[in-house]
Amino acid sequence: xxxxxxxxxxxxxxxxxxxxxxxxxxxxxxxxxxxxxxxxxxxxxxxxxxxxxxxxxxxxxxxxxxxxxxxxxxxxxxxxxxxxxxxxxxxxxxxxxxxxxxxxxxxxxxxxxxxxxxxxxxxxxxxxxxxxxxxxxxxxxxxxxxxxxxxxxxxxxxxxxxxxxxxxxxxxxxxxxxxxxxxxxxxxxxxxxxxxxxxxxxxxxxxxxxxxxxxxxxxxxxxxxxxxxxxxxxxxxxxxxxxxxxxxxxxxxxxxxxxxxxxxxxxxxxxxxxxxxxxxxxxxxxxxxxxxxxxxxxxxxxxxxxxxxx
Numbered sequence: 001x002x003x004x005x006x007x008x009x010x011x012x013x014x015x016x017x018x019x020x021x022x023x024x025x026x027x028x029x030x031x032x033x034x035x036x037x038x039x040x041x042x043x044x045x046x047x048x049x050x051x052x053x054x055x056x057x058x059x060x061x062x063x064x065x066x067x068x069x070x071x072x073x074x075x076x077x078x079x080x081x082x083x084x085x086x087x088x089x090x091x092x093x094x095x096x097x098x099x100x101x102x103x104x105x106x107x108x109x110x111x112x113x114x115x116x117x118x119x120x121x122x123x124x125x126x127x128x129x130x131x132x133x134x135x136x137x138x139x140x141x142x143x144x145x146x147x148x149x150x151x152x153x154x155x156x157x158x159x160x161x162x163x164x165x166x167x168x169x170x171x172x173x174x175x176x177x178x179x180x181x182x183x184x185x186x187x188x189x190x191x192x193x194x195x196x197x198x199x200x201x202x203x204x205x206x207x208x209x210x211x212x213x214x215x216x217x218x219x220x221x222x223x224x225x226x227x228x229x230x231x232x233x234x235x236x237x238x239x240x241x242x243x244x245x246x247x248x249x250x251x252x253x254x255x256x257x258x259x260x261x262x263x264x265x266x267x268x269x270x271x272x273x274x275x276x277x278x279x280x281x282x283x284x285x286x287x288x289x290x291x292x293x294x295x296x297x298x299x300x301x302x303x304x305x306x307x308x309x310x
Contacts, residue, residue: 037115
């Protein structure tokens with residue numbers, strides 16, 4: 001299949017998506033083809049904006065300006081020459097090979113939008129815009145590189161997790177409904193569960209990444225002391241919240257009737273819950289000094305269990 005502008009769907013699906021994802025690529029490969037193309041493209045736009053936001057070698061103002069331009073061009077559905085020059089000059093020397101390739105190929109990724117219907121493009125644009133809003137807030141809030149900054153309130157953390165991940169659960173649900181995998185009668189409760197599911201995945205990442213974020217002057221856990229041990233201790237409350245959200249994700253996935261779609265949807269929840277269990281079992285010394293993460297072997301084990309319905 002060829003997408004608009006001669007962009008091969010296989011290239012988008014494999015060379016780019018696989019290069020910037022580990023576990024999520026496995027999820028995407030399980031999706032029916034019509035869903036996989038749409039969700040893969042949305043993922044690439046979100047990953048590109050994430051790369052812009054996370055390129056620490058650039059001052060936060062430059063990253064913020066580039067994100068704002070990215071948002072503007074994305075609204076128009078085409079990459080401007082100014083944006084492409086910025087990608088080439090500022091973001092093409094990423095240490096991560098997959099991210100480097102993605103930024104080099106963003107003109108092709110923009111062209112791929114034309115292959116989708118107006119309704120599908122609107123769904124992609126809505127979710128990516130919401131994600132960028134969260135990333136812009138993040139850059140602005142944590143702008144001081146030499147100062148330890150903490151999210152002030154629980155409600156703001158909830159809002160942030162919605163902006164960068166909860167909205168993805170909504171997008172996933174709308175995409176499934178658009179292609180007939182969720183009925184109109186089930187849409188509202190599935191939207192709620194999908195939103196919680198996405199927030200649970202983001203909270204898992206935040207709790208797992210506490211040591212790295214702390215080193216970079218960021219404390220996402222609100223209303224606690226500023227010492228890293230205090231942050232980790234306070235995160236246990238949010239760990240329980242994340243677990244509850246991910247359990248909603250399991251219920252969400254089990255409600256789907258298509259077998260491949262059920263496996264694809266359940267896998268991130270299982271990996272997230274596995275990560276949370278590992279964090280709970282890890283001593284304070286590990287949780288304050290290094291990223292606790294599951295191995296690639298454990299990822300494939302969970303995939304096997306999901307395929308077997310375990």
